[in-house]
Amino acid sequence: MSSPEAHRRLAADAWESLFRAQVSVIRRLQADPALKRVNIREYDVLFNLSRCPSGWLRLNELNDHVLLSQPSISRMVDRLERQGLVQRKTVEEDRRGVLIGLTDEGRKLQREIGREHVRDIDRLVGSGLSDDELTQLKMLTDKLRSSVTGLR
Template sequence: MSAKIESPVRLAAETWEALFRAQVAVMRRLQAGPAFKSLALNEYDVLFTLSGCPSGWLRQNELNDHVLLSQSSLSRLVERLEKRGLVERRPAPDDGRGVLIRLTDAGRELQKTIGREHVRDIAALVGPALTAEEQRELLRLTEKLRASVASR
């Protein structure tokens, strides 16, 4: 009996597809959960990203680097969040075209509230599927892949 010979290209493609399909399945389940009844997942992603800014302010183009939205979609989403009182915008002082964004107190509180429930939902999905050792290995591998892609 001969071993199946697998090309590196095919293996990479199958690995990527498996990772992508798993991510889509998890994201769909999380989006349908109770944590995202008051705020869409992509809106939460913006609040979450802003919550991690040490200065409180982040340039909109830098925010765009961290979320999975086009620049125009992000601009419209930020406008909606601003109308809801969850973020505020101001012109960048050193760049007339730049825009700075930060969470309002209401945005910070909503992010924390949703975040606590979101983390519990993630644990409820991932915990039964993967052992703690498998979770650490998946974390190591995905961080390694992201670092490799970012360095290119």
């Protein structure tokens, strides 16, 4: 086992490497034609809503899954609603609560973008790593995310 100082330095170096890799991939993805109708953050909202088993999320639940602050996600949902891509409904058991879900048009657009987006991710990430490395990367990033979310 390394010294605490060496471990801290290694953690900082690993984070910097992970962050720089993510920034490089995101910049390339943002430039891809798949994201010409909505930007990558708007697509992230559509994607997260598409993964919800009930089809609906409260705004604060959606906020837990995207990289935006609460006021920013509220404004984005307003924009996506004006574009006809998401809709709101009142929570039956809590009339003050509001749920956000995809419209048919939003679901269709998410699927269209999603297919091309996955091809773009494969081109950028899949081409640089073997299947075993991709499996290991997913395992490590899932483990990291779990340990960080457990600190709340």
